[in-house]
Amino acid sequence: MTKLIVQPSNSDDMEISKQQYEYALNRIEELLPLVTDETPANDKNAIELTIVSDVVEAYEKIHYPIAKPTIGELISLSIEEKGMTQKELAKELGVSPSRVSDYISGRAEPTLRIARAICLILGIAPAAMLGL
Template sequence: MAQIKSEKQYEVIMQRIEELLLVTDDNTPIDSKEIIELEMLSDLVEEYELEHYPIGTPSLPDVIKLRMYEMNLTQEKLAEMLGLSQSRISDYLTGKTEPTLKVARAISKQLNIDPGIVLGA
């Protein structure tokens, strides 16, 4: 099977994908040559990106910060919500310490974060 072997090939293929996206839409038949080419090139790009641009799992502090942003929470508000001190929240957000099981449960429930993420599973 073909594969992308260089960054230059990747860039050229990405440019071609952009061109194909301009001439196709949801109404384009799935057996059209443009859609077939688009799918094939997209598969090649996906394989290349998985190898060369892997996306790692976010850290618990990053997930908490994101959820705080989404919920418009300050460290003070989060501390009140969880019944903790602001300094303890700061320790979690900097990665200095990890939450206890009890606190991890509260973080999971109060911030609606998957328990597996909070527990590092």
Template sequence: MENIITHEEYVKAQIRLEEIIKLDLVSNDTPEDDPLLQELDDVSDIIEAYEEEHYPIGLPSLIEVIELRMFEMKLKQKDLATLLGTSATRISEYLSGKREITLNIAKALRSKLNIDSDIILQ
């Protein structure tokens, strides 16, 4: 298949992908040189390229990443405040977007929560 240009071609590629999968035309045991396996790879690549162009998924915001880390670490705002060396009120202001994160808090987020500096700087 060639690059998908229209939405209709994208839908056709999705339908073909579903046919290959639902009909069990390929499996983990399918030889790598099998034409259907190659078609599956090609159709998947085309769909992925179309979706990346037309339905991009942006990076999460810093607040979303902080909230995720809090969930993962089972931290409440008060716990996070203690960990970062600030008040629970200040954490609430950061998470609600009422206050910008300071350089010291940004450094603490990097070191204590292991949040990537690229996300902090966005």
């Protein structure tokens, strides 16, 4: 078995090469069939799976960051998931449909009161609405 070497840099972050990342991805594919929910946490395959998964996560956090959605994207996606229209949301919020359109397009931000109502109506986590 080839050893995976992760070399720490001067900071607290690990420097992970593309080659190490690809090795970790391949190793995960090999380990997944061997590790199930019933596998003990101290099993060597479970431990290795955790380690290589951490390597992949660290690499992807740097090279493939996922941007947090905007308020407008959250609202738009949630409206679609609920099968609602902007007009229906506007009615429930007590605002005009053009105001909801402004929130979605980023031309305006909802007040805290309206943002709370949007979260309740659409099932959006308040932390997501606040960008946390």
